[in-house]
Amino acid sequence: MNPFQYTRPATQKTALAEIGKGNSAFLAGGTNLLDLMKAGVASPEKLVDINNLPMAGVEKTLTGLRIGALAKNSTVADHELIRKNQPLLSLAFQAGASPQLRNMATVGGNMMQRTRCGYFYDTTMPCNKRQPGTGCAAIGGYNRMHAIFGTSDKCIAVHPSDMCVALVALDAIVVVAGSKGERKIPFGDFHRLPGDIPEKDNTLQKGELIIAVDIPDNNLGQHVHYLKIRDRTSYAFALVSVAAALQLDGNTIKEVRLAMGGVAHKPWRLAEAEKFLKGKTAAEANFKQAATLAMKGAKSFGENDFKLTMAPNAIVEALSRAAG
Amino acid sequence: MAENCKPASLATLPENPRRTFLKQSSLLAALAFTPAAFINAGGGGEEIATTLEKMPLQVEINGVAHQLQLDSRVTLLDLLREELDLTGTKKGCDHGQCGACTVHINGVRVNSCLTLALTTEGKKVTTIEGLADGNKLHPMQDAFIKFDGFQCGYCTPGQIMSAVACVREGHAETPDQIREYMSGNICRCGAYSNIVDAIVAAKQGGHTI
Numbered sequence: 001m002n003p004f005q006y007t008r009p010a011t012q013k014t015a016l017a018e019i020g021k022g023n024s025a026f027l028a029g030g031t032n033l034l035d036l037m038k039a040g041v042a043s044p045e046k047l048v049d050i051n052n053l054p055m056a057g058v059e060k061t062l063t064g065l066r067i068g069a070l071a072k073n074s075t076v077a078d079h080e081l082i083r084k085n086q087p088l089l090s091l092a093f094q095a096g097a098s099p100q101l102r103n104m105a106t107v108g109g110n111m112m113q114r115t116r117c118g119y120f121y122d123t124t125m126p127c128n129k130r131q132p133g134t135g136c137a138a139i140g141g142y143n144r145m146h147a148i149f150g151t152s153d154k155c156i157a158v159h160p161s162d163m164c165v166a167l168v169a170l171d172a173i174v175v176v177a178g179s180k181g182e183r184k185i186p187f188g189d190f191h192r193l194p195g196d197i198p199e200k201d202n203t204l205q206k207g208e209l210i211i212a213v214d215i216p217d218n219n220l221g222q223h224v225h226y227l228k229i230r231d232r233t234s235y236a237f238a239l240v241s242v243a244a245a246l247q248l249d250g251n252t253i254k255e256v257r258l259a260m261g262g263v264a265h266k267p268w269r270l271a272e273a274e275k276f277l278k279g280k281t282a283a284e285a286n287f288k289q290a291a292t293l294a295m296k297g298a299k300s301f302g303e304n305d306f307k308l309t310m311a312p313n314a315i316v317e318a319l320s321r322a323a324g
Numbered sequence: 325m326a327e328n329c330k331p332a333s334l335a336t337l338p339e340n341p342r343r344t345f346l347k348q349s350s351l352l353a354a355l356a357f358t359p360a361a362f363i364n365a366g367g368g369g370e371e372i373a374t375t376l377e378k379m380p381l382q383v384e385i386n387g388v389a390h391q392l393q394l395d396s397r398v399t400l401l402d403l404l405r406e407e408l409d410l411t412g413t414k415k416g417c418d419h420g421q422c423g424a425c426t427v428h429i430n431g432v433r434v435n436s437c438l439t440l441a442l443t444t445e446g447k448k449v450t451t452i453e454g455l456a457d458g459n460k461l462h463p464m465q466d467a468f469i470k471f472d473g474f475q476c477g478y479c480t481p482g483q484i485m486s487a488v489a490c491v492r493e494g495h496a497e498t499p500d501q502i503r504e505y506m507s508g509n510i511c512r513c514g515a516y517s518n519i520v521d522a523i524v525a526a527k528q529g530g531h532t533i
Binding site for chain 2: 001003004005006008029030031034035038047049051097098099100101103104233234235
């Protein structure tokens, strides 16, 4: 690990002032950043430890819930307000990482985690995300875990988060602070597709700090399911995951939210499938049609061909369990 | 541990003021990318070490208050093992994937390999060495012995620290729940079924966990 300076500011203002200078990074839970630093993938000259900033709470607002960026994954998963009002998010958290990591990892840090593509971590291999212009070793390489939607010829990595899949489905809003004040980013616009600049995971500007995530009130507390398919029963990244939330009137779908993980460079919202399902009955035939719509444009890369079958099946399964 | 047995004894380096560090930081960055042979050829190996900034840390470990001066890169795991001779906490993967390094910080189980020591300022750390009451083993330790919850034993300190937290969190209500909430601790010998039995027994044993 390269040497770095360490600071622990007590206020947001100081934190923003500290980060502005040079090659620096905010440190929250550190579960991904420290790992990347050990691997030589990240080498900040300064870490700004933000853990003393007062933004770790979960609270009710006039329009929904606000989760502080420093709230631990385990705290949010078990929080009464989340379990009662946004159980989909609770389920997604419980499907992610291990109990120890969930005790460390924060909501803001979860959003900022990098891909787990093996080539991104292996500094002896080409990777456009780690070292722009060197090529993508995953295309034509070991790509079993990789994306089937929104890829580019520069990068086919996936975003590894479960939390983000639920948050994009729940129309969450990211609140960030910078030297010019605060701004809000719809969750679906926070992460980006690789395109020609795969080194850029998201739309956060340099020097900006995530301070909270807002979840607007909804009626999606009754029929939810987070289906995560992985190589072992627990503690593994998703091959494919599906967040499904339904509001039912009898057997009619009044409102539906669908998103997938493990399939794209960002949490992948299934807007067309949602549009199709709205007003339809919660029946397997409709779920299958929705899954077919969701798979439009999917493209696999050899080792991940199985995802073209697994993904639609997972959508049908998640919807069936949510409705059941 | 003898001084000459500390290959990376970053905690005991001479102190250097922040100003000096800032002046030297660009030099450090350059040196960090320089092949080791080149640095040695310049006779600078020692000098690199002395230019690292040390930071103060106050932390309570197993009830003992420590005042330390640390290189910012030292993880809690390395502090415990390399500097404080608390070698019960094991280094398995060093990447947060195996759980062998599990300790409690303010009663919460974490991976010490992914915890920078400096982030434990003012906190209370409990390791496997701090679990027993004098010579009397903790009920979870007794249960692991009674139910043979290990073979080689390397993952065991992490398993036990995780198991104690698992029960205290209320996540040990059923064997299935125990399996899920112990999934962050890998055992290559495959003692899993006995580990689950030990946790069930410890929880039902009538002792405070």
